[in-house]
Amino acid sequence: MNAYRHLQESEVAQLKTQGCAAEDWDSVLVSNNIELKYIRNTRFSGEIRLGAFRKHFELPGGIRKHSGIFQATLHNVTVGDDCCIENIKNYIANYDIGHDCFIENCDIILVDSRTSFGNGVEVAVLNETGGREVIIHNLLSAQEAYMEAMYRHHPKMTGRLREMALDYAESISSDRGTIGSHCTIVDSGYIKNVYVGNFCKIEGSGRLKNGSLNSNEAAPIHIGYGVVCDDFIISSGSSVEDGTMLTRCFVGQACSLGHTYSASNSLFFSNCQEENGEACAIFAGPFTVTHHKSTLLIAGMFSFMNAGSGSNQSNHMYKLGPIHQGVLERGSKTTSDSYILWPSRIGAFSLVMGRHYQNLNTSDLPFSYLIEKDGESWVFPGVNLRSVGTVRDAQKWPKRDKRKDPMRLDAVNFNLLSPFTIAKMLRGIAILKGMSREKLKEYYSFQSGHMKNSSRENGIKLYDLGITKFLGNSVISRLIDSGIGSDEELRERLKPYHPDGAGEWIDLSGMIAPKKVIEKLIEDIENGVVGTTDTLLKRFAQIHGEYYDMEWTWAYGQLLSYFGLQADSITSKDIIGIIEKWIEAVTSLDMMLYKDAAKEFDLTSMTGFGADGNEDDAIVDFSQVRGKFDTNPVVQAALQHIEVKTALGKKMISQLGY
Numbered sequence: 001m002n003a004y005r006h007l008q009e010s011e012v013a014q015l016k017t018q019g020c021a022a023e024d025w026d027s028v029l030v031s032n033n034i035e036l037k038y039i040r041n042t043r044f045s046g047e048i049r050l051g052a053f054r055k056h057f058e059l060p061g062g063i064r065k066h067s068g069i070f071q072a073t074l075h076n077v078t079v080g081d082d083c084c085i086e087n088i089k090n091y092i093a094n095y096d097i098g099h100d101c102f103i104e105n106c107d108i109i110l111v112d113s114r115t116s117f118g119n120g121v122e123v124a125v126l127n128e129t130g131g132r133e134v135i136i137h138n139l140l141s142a143q144e145a146y147m148e149a150m151y152r153h154h155p156k157m158t159g160r161l162r163e164m165a166l167d168y169a170e171s172i173s174s175d176r177g178t179i180g181s182h183c184t185i186v187d188s189g190y191i192k193n194v195y196v197g198n199f200c201k202i203e204g205s206g207r208l209k210n211g212s213l214n215s216n217e218a219a220p221i222h223i224g225y226g227v228v229c230d231d232f233i234i235s236s237g238s239s240v241e242d243g244t245m246l247t248r249c250f251v252g253q254a255c256s257l258g259h260t261y262s263a264s265n266s267l268f269f270s271n272c273q274e275e276n277g278e279a280c281a282i283f284a285g286p287f288t289v290t291h292h293k294s295t296l297l298i299a300g301m302f303s304f305m306n307a308g309s310g311s312n313q314s315n316h317m318y319k320l321g322p323i324h325q326g327v328l329e330r331g332s333k334t335t336s337d338s339y340i341l342w343p344s345r346i347g348a349f350s351l352v353m354g355r356h357y358q359n360l361n362t363s364d365l366p367f368s369y370l371i372e373k374d375g376e377s378w379v380f381p382g383v384n385l386r387s388v389g390t391v392r393d394a395q396k397w398p399k400r401d402k403r404k405d406p407m408r409l410d411a412v413n414f415n416l417l418s419p420f421t422i423a424k425m426l427r428g429i430a431i432l433k434g435m436s437r438e439k440l441k442e443y444y445s446f447q448s449g450h451m452k453n454s455s456r457e458n459g460i461k462l463y464d465l466g467i468t469k470f471l472g473n474s475v476i477s478r479l480i481d482s483g484i485g486s487d488e489e490l491r492e493r494l495k496p497y498h499p500d501g502a503g504e505w506i507d508l509s510g511m512i513a514p515k516k517v518i519e520k521l522i523e524d525i526e527n528g529v530v531g532t533t534d535t536l537l538k539r540f541a542q543i544h545g546e547y548y549d550m551e552w553t554w555a556y557g558q559l560l561s562y563f564g565l566q567a568d569s570i571t572s573k574d575i576i577g578i579i580e581k582w583i584e585a586v587t588s589l590d591m592m593l594y595k596d597a598a599k600e601f602d603l604t605s606m607t608g609f610g611a612d613g614n615e616d617d618a619i620v621d622f623s624q625v626r627g628k629f630d631t632n633p634v635v636q637a638a639l640q641h642i643e644v645k646t647a648l649g650k651k652m653i654s655q656l657g658y
Contacts, residue, residue: 018041038068040068077095080098080100085097099182123248138233141540143411198220202222224244235252283302305333314340364431385592394416420506426463444456466589500546511544
């Protein structure tokens with residue numbers, strides 16, 4: 001903490017000879033060890049506090065600049081130690097600047113009134129005409145936003161969430177702004193009512209107005225050239241670059257937005273990557289990715305999603321305006337030139353290909369292909385379970401989690417198979433079997449689409465493999481190396497000990513949890529047990545941390561039901577039978593993945609390789625670029641997975657031999 005003193009008469013005289021002026025020199029306080037020679041051509045007004053200027057800044061290209069204040073106008077500003085402030089075209093007003101900051105060639109940086117720095121801004125997400133607004137704030141998580149936007153059937157709870165957010169916004173309101181320590185702000189234009197956290201770097205921004213840049217040393221923020229942001233919050237570890245334009249937006253942790261991307265009234269949560277295209281009123285849950293200029297995401301909810309070029313949706317049917325919304329559940333993909341008419345709901349881990357002009361709901365048919373043929377929608381249930389791309393996605397998401405901030409806002413569950421997706425498979429089997437009870441035929445109608453009987457039968461088989469794989473994974477994780485020596489010990493070990501987990505599970509934009517646990521949270525919010533944004537964040541973290549204990553409670557109940565067993569009479573023989581089916585399921589699915597990967601190495605895939613050569617040249621060229629099939633890491637992983645899981649199953653069977 002700096003100790004400040006008044007300037008001596010000789011020091012005031014020195015500053016005047018160096019081109020400086022002040023409305024009232026008595027209002028200019030300085031550090032005891034300040035060197036005044038590093039303050040030149042500067043005007044002061046209001047209350048001024050100046051630290052020492054002792055260090056140099058090393059700039060790219062070998063340039064060295066000494067800290068100090070040169071060619072600037074400061075009004076009601078505190079400057080920490082070892083800062084360099086130079087060439088401020090207009091002025092800096094009402095800011096506390098930390099130490100070791102470099103601020104150069106900027107137009108204006110000011111706070112002009114009491115502000116909450118973007119906290120408390122209302123974002124009209126999903127429905128442009130209103131009704132699902134989310135109040136953004138610095139501690140906003142994907143889970144809180146999901147409940148506030150989607151649970152309007154709990155008006156008391158959503159009202160309390162809004163109150164909590166506004167209370168937080170009021171608590172951090174001020175008529176003075178903050179620029180943290182070790183910040184860089186260069187070549188930037190208009191910066192008004194903006195909080196700038198530690199280690200933030202702003203280079204060439206066009207306009208930043210009413211927002212927070214929640215940067216810190218562990219996870220700095222970068223704002224690049226031409227960026228324009230109004231009414232915004234950008235969370236730690238994110239970058240916004242290259243002419244991106246945001247209006248009334250929240251950007252979560254470790255996001256990347258660039259290449260002239262534009263968005264309004266939208267929420268982007270952790271690890272989203274948005275480039276080139278456009279977003280309007282979207283709820284982009286964790287890992288929502290779009291790269292293409294021709295892609296418009298509008299009035300939709302997404303997570304773990306990849307949008308192909310030209311992807312588009314309609315959020316109104318030209319009657320009452322843009323009032324419709326849609327949901328692509330976690331892990332969905334859209335291919336190039338795809339289109340979906342809202343309102344629609346697409347099941348988890350599905351692929352959407354073509355243009356779909358019917359309102360569809362495939363929520364209970366996850367891992368499906370939704371393909372347009374001759375203007376009609378065709379559903380192929382479960383086929384994405386055998387796609388090598390699906391497994392590749394599931395493996396890459398944890399590796400691409402770039403969050404480095406010790407405090408993570410979003411609770412993210414990466415599991416491909418979970419009570420959320422397995423319950424949908426169980427319902428999917430019931431739906432598919434129910435079709436044939438009407439009359440066995442070649443084609444069936446489903447929702448507003450169609451389904452072949454062969455696809456229906458294949459979907460049942462694939463869902464059975466997925467369910468068996470999940471339940472086998474769960475029971476092996478529960479029993480492996482547990483030292484069980486009798487059926488009595490086995491039954492005791494299998495008993496769940498977490499009171500929650502049974503019943504329906506839901507996906508709260510990345511966090512998978514039992515519905516009744518969330519209902520208890522809703523009750524606690526309504527009754528004031530959870531009464532602050534910080535307490536709510538901790539509650540989500542607690543629920544997320546207990547996932548696997550609650551998952552077993554659910555899985556055990558399904559295990560008994562699916563395989564027709566009784567808790568009080570289950571034996572090692574029963575479990576061995578389940579593990580044997582599990583080995584078959586894992587092997588079958590992995591072989592499907594193996595064959596799917598092989599398609600990437602057939603002669604058709606080599607088209608365009610071996611330019612100006614023959615077929616042999618194409619094969620050599622292909623192997624040089626893409627490698628060989630047998631050495632491909634995805635292929636090797638599939639084969640290794642079969643070996644590892646088979647060995648694990650045999651080990652478990654051996655342990656149950658008593």
